[in-house]
Amino acid sequence: MTTNNENKKTKESKISFKFNAQSYALIIALVLIAVLFAVLTGGEFLSSRNLSNLFTQMTVISVLAIGMTFVIVTAHIDLSVGSLAGLTGGIAGILHVWYDWNTGIVVLAAVMVGALLGLFQGWWVAYRAVPAFIVTLGGMLIFRGILVGITGGQTIAPMDQSFRSIAGSYLPFSLGYILAVSGIILLFFFTIRRRARRRELQLQLPSPFMDFGKISLYAVGILLVTYILSRYQGIPLPLIIVVVLGGIFIFVSSKTAFGRSIYAIGGNKEAAALSGINIKRNTFLVFGLMGALAGIAGIILTSRLNAATTGAGDMYELDAIAACVIGGTSLAGGRGYIVGSIIGALIMVSIDNGMSMMNIPTFWQYIVKGSILIVAVWVDIASKNKTSASVA
Amino acid sequence: MDRKFALKMMNITKEFPGVKALENVNLKVKKGEVHALCGENGAGKSTLMKILSGVYPFGSYIGEIFINDREVQFLDIKASQEAGVAIIYQELALVPEMTVAENIFLGSDLMRSGIISWEKLYAESQKWLDMTGLDIDPQMKLGDLTVGKQQLVEITKALTKNADILILDEPTSALTESEAEVLFSILARLKERNVTCIYISHKLDEVLKIADSVTVLRDGQTVSTDPISNLTENDIVSKMVGRELTEFYPFEERPFGNEIFRVNNYSFYENETQEELVANVSFNLRKGEILGVSGLMGAGRTELFISLFGGYNGKKTGEVYLENELISINKPADSIKHGIAYVSEDRKRYGLVPEMNIIKNTTLASLDKVKKNRLLDADMELEKAEEYAKKMNLKSHSLEAFMSQLSGGNQQKVVLSKWLLTNPKVLILDEPTRGIDVGAKFEIYKVIVELAKEGVGIVLISSELPEVLGMSDRVMVMSEGRITGELPRTKATQEEIMKLATIGSDI
Numbered sequence A: 001m002t003t004n005n006e007n008k009k010t011k012e013s014k015i016s017f018k019f020n021a022q023s024y025a026l027i028i029a030l031v032l033i034a035v036l037f038a039v040l041t042g043g044e045f046l047s048s049r050n051l052s053n054l055f056t057q058m059t060v061i062s063v064l065a066i067g068m069t070f071v072i073v074t075a076h077i078d079l080s081v082g083s084l085a086g087l088t089g090g091i092a093g094i095l096h097v098w099y100d101w102n103t104g105i106v107v108l109a110a111v112m113v114g115a116l117l118g119l120f121q122g123w124w125v126a127y128r129a130v131p132a133f134i135v136t137l138g139g140m141l142i143f144r145g146i147l148v149g150i151t152g153g154q155t156i157a158p159m160d161q162s163f164r165s166i167a168g169s170y171l172p173f174s175l176g177y178i179l180a181v182s183g184i185i186l187l188f189f190f191t192i193r194r195r196a197r198r199r200e201l202q203l204q205l206p207s208p209f210m211d212f213g214k215i216s217l218y219a220v221g222i223l224l225v226t227y228i229l230s231r232y233q234g235i236p237l238p239l240i241i242v243v244v245l246g247g248i249f250i251f252v253s254s255k256t257a258f259g260r261s262i263y264a265i266g267g268n269k270e271a272a273a274l275s276g277i278n279i280k281r282n283t284f285l286v287f288g289l290m291g292a293l294a295g296i297a298g299i300i301l302t303s304r305l306n307a308a309t310t311g312a313g314d315m316y317e318l319d320a321i322a323a324c325v326i327g328g329t330s331l332a333g334g335r336g337y338i339v340g341s342i343i344g345a346l347i348m349v350s351i352d353n354g355m356s357m358m359n360i361p362t363f364w365q366y367i368v369k370g371s372i373l374i375v376a377v378w379v380d381i382a383s384k385n386k387t388s389a390s391v392a
Numbered sequence B: 001m002d003r004k005f006a007l008k009m010m011n012i013t014k015e016f017p018g019v020k021a022l023e024n025v026n027l028k029v030k031k032g033e034v035h036a037l038c039g040e041n042g043a044g045k046s047t048l049m050k051i052l053s054g055v056y057p058f059g060s061y062i063g064e065i066f067i068n069d070r071e072v073q074f075l076d077i078k079a080s081q082e083a084g085v086a087i088i089y090q091e092l093a094l095v096p097e098m099t100v101a102e103n104i105f106l107g108s109d110l111m112r113s114g115i116i117s118w119e120k121l122y123a124e125s126q127k128w129l130d131m132t133g134l135d136i137d138p139q140m141k142l143g144d145l146t147v148g149k150q151q152l153v154e155i156t157k158a159l160t161k162n163a164d165i166l167i168l169d170e171p172t173s174a175l176t177e178s179e180a181e182v183l184f185s186i187l188a189r190l191k192e193r194n195v196t197c198i199y200i201s202h203k204l205d206e207v208l209k210i211a212d213s214v215t216v217l218r219d220g221q222t223v224s225t226d227p228i229s230n231l232t233e234n235d236i237v238s239k240m241v242g243r244e245l246t247e248f249y250p251f252e253e254r255p256f257g258n259e260i261f262r263v264n265n266y267s268f269y270e271n272e273t274q275e276e277l278v279a280n281v282s283f284n285l286r287k288g289e290i291l292g293v294s295g296l297m298g299a300g301r302t303e304l305f306i307s308l309f310g311g312y313n314g315k316k317t318g319e320v321y322l323e324n325e326l327i328s329i330n331k332p333a334d335s336i337k338h339g340i341a342y343v344s345e346d347r348k349r350y351g352l353v354p355e356m357n358i359i360k361n362t363t364l365a366s367l368d369k370v371k372k373n374r375l376l377d378a379d380m381e382l383e384k385a386e387e388y389a390k391k392m393n394l395k396s397h398s399l400e401a402f403m404s405q406l407s408g409g410n411q412q413k414v415v416l417s418k419w420l421l422t423n424p425k426v427l428i429l430d431e432p433t434r435g436i437d438v439g440a441k442f443e444i445y446k447v448i449v450e451l452a453k454e455g456v457g458i459v460l461i462s463s464e465l466p467e468v469l470g471m472s473d474r475v476m477v478m479s480e481g482r483i484t485g486e487l488p489r490t491k492a493t494q495e496e497i498m499k500l501a502t503i504g505s506d507i
């Protein structure tokens, strides 16, 4: 290992700028969208009430996008998540309203059903080698069909208070601020520790200005959001669910052999296989996880709507996939970021929400979101071509 | 000004984030000559050629390029092609799903003008294939050809562009000897047509055979340019590594231990066609022994060992013993658990994960070894990666570099590190020094001998006869999926091996 020290020094700032430009891009996009809608709605978009609404709305897509990140990282796709969230939400509604099961057990049942159906699809993909695109396209129809079948096409409502509170409760102000501040402290703590660690291990360090600049921005963002949300009713519980799930999945992706394996599978399946990684089992499990998350999404959805409908979750797969791609996950596999996907989800939902506020007809929303998906994938591919040209 | 130079690259400097790949490099190539470019892995050869071919556009480097004494500034690959520069990359750039003919004319007017005339396409391809002396049906799917043949198709493709300057970046590393001969005759014909060739290779015997002059790069700087008549192989080597290198194979006699690996009556069948790829093979390996495996390309060596390792689906019969115990291997994980490692000949396809950095690639096959409390531990990963990078003399600006930022030879070192980290009892090396420079080869041979001394049983599959002869205690020769003979070190010669390697085949 020969390291060219003088070069490293002079180059440091340049590299870190490049890296950060990438991660800033998402945040800048988000801010631009917020400003745009704020102007177009006369400030209404950024009102406490609407932001509270927005963060609750975003949770379903975020939860799906978290799972979708893993699916796409393994170079697969899951088109059934919208239907599956609808179905699990419907099952939850039936058990809860028709059979009077209590909320805790209903939640468990919905997650289990989601996981099992996810595993079922994973089995076809992993062990029967049917392309995920086809399996989950089939699943999309099957799950929707089952949903319509078991509900008899009716809307199931209303849920009782305990069930509604899953998506409808807010943290008390004090607790909200405590969480926000401890979150920020942790953020600084981890960054400082990571920098110390990297210095000790003599790895390249992004310039402190960039590193701390970024987390300071995050900190300001967190405080601002907490403040605005507190002016309404406080931090919505589902937002906490997203943060916790996001944390768990980040942990899994960076600290476990399973997480490493799925990135390797997506990056180079053959090399991963020869390195002793069990391709089939890991793929199978990824779809299982996706299913379980669809179950959680279904619960939140039913709770938020205070009803299980046959159309619930329709086309959410599109939002989830777009969220991942916007967040930097590569459809070719091997690359994907949970945080990116969550921010991507926020972007997608903001567009939805903003356009609704402006009373733009639904058909326009479809057209805009479809276009965004195409452009986001194109950006991914175009940047890929650029790097691979220098690889050749 | 001297008008004889087809190409002059003056004071070229190119930096990547964190590395200066080239510094004030000068390259002057005379018209119509074969000009070899030599240097260690990471010396900057490929980078220099990518600048010439417009992959790294004007503005991303410092310096001047003159073609026929006119300054050129290429903004992309197309611009360099229009100026008569064609490049054949180290890694293949063809479409395996398309026919040979389509690949040859991909992107040319023949394929672009609205409606494709297939007759014309095939006829034109046939003409070019005849010219290069390649016996290939243009309607075949490219992916069905051997890697060597694909490489020759790529060269044919470059010729159709009527290039004045043809760059070949390690063209022969995947070619058999006879395919290499075909290539050399093509080069001879090109020379008659006054085409200038820049030839990058780590095989110095080839360089001596076909080049007219040689430029040597070291650490991104020009060392010298000489006509070939002034140079010996040793001269080139010492210019490349910056010191005298007298010894090429650090072989040492050493005592062997007990038998560690034995294969009895082993056959392997292709999964779909049921064709017998490996037929009734038996051999054994002792602790500390280096078993060379020789044979022509397609002799079934790779099939034998990948299937033993568990990397193929398909029927297997016969027995495998590890330390006198019958073992059954169904998948690579079984092999790794038993302490068997296989280093593939095709690092891009079977070795590396391009989206991962050096550290993660190194630990990929031994994730259990870098865990603390059942979780991956970044420090341990880094420690291991660093240890092996040092052992392998890996050249990279950072251990967090991605595979695409490493030169070909250094990528190979990462693959080797990955498998050494699994701490194997039996190490199967399939063409381990492909694309590796002489100095690094020597380092790798030293590692192999060290491992053997520690009692690891080593299988060395190699198409380079001098390597097999120089490094093996015993040579096993295969042909047509069978073992046709075994020679102890003392009896092994090129002639004997070639005789055994051609038994049953039609060459």
Ligand SMILES: Nc1ncnc2c1ncn2[C@@H]1O[C@H](COP(=O)(O)OP(=O)(O)OP(=O)(O)O)[C@@H](O)[C@H]1O
Binding pocket: A390, A391, B016, B017, B019, B020, B021, B039, B040, B041, B042, B043, B044, B045, B046, B047, B048, B090, B395, B396, B397, B404, B405, B406, B407, B408, B409, B410, B435, B437
């Ligand atoms: N895209 C890149 N980003 C960063 N560094 C790079 C990149 N490409 C090459 N390098 C570095 O530039 C140096 C020269 O690499 P290059 O590929 O030109 O070597 P080479 O002489 O062709 O070696 P080999 O014989 O192994 O193919 C190496 O140190 C390599 O790590």
Ligand SMILES: [Mg+2]
Binding pocket: B045, B046, B047, B090, B169, B407, B408
């Ligand atoms: Mg190279």
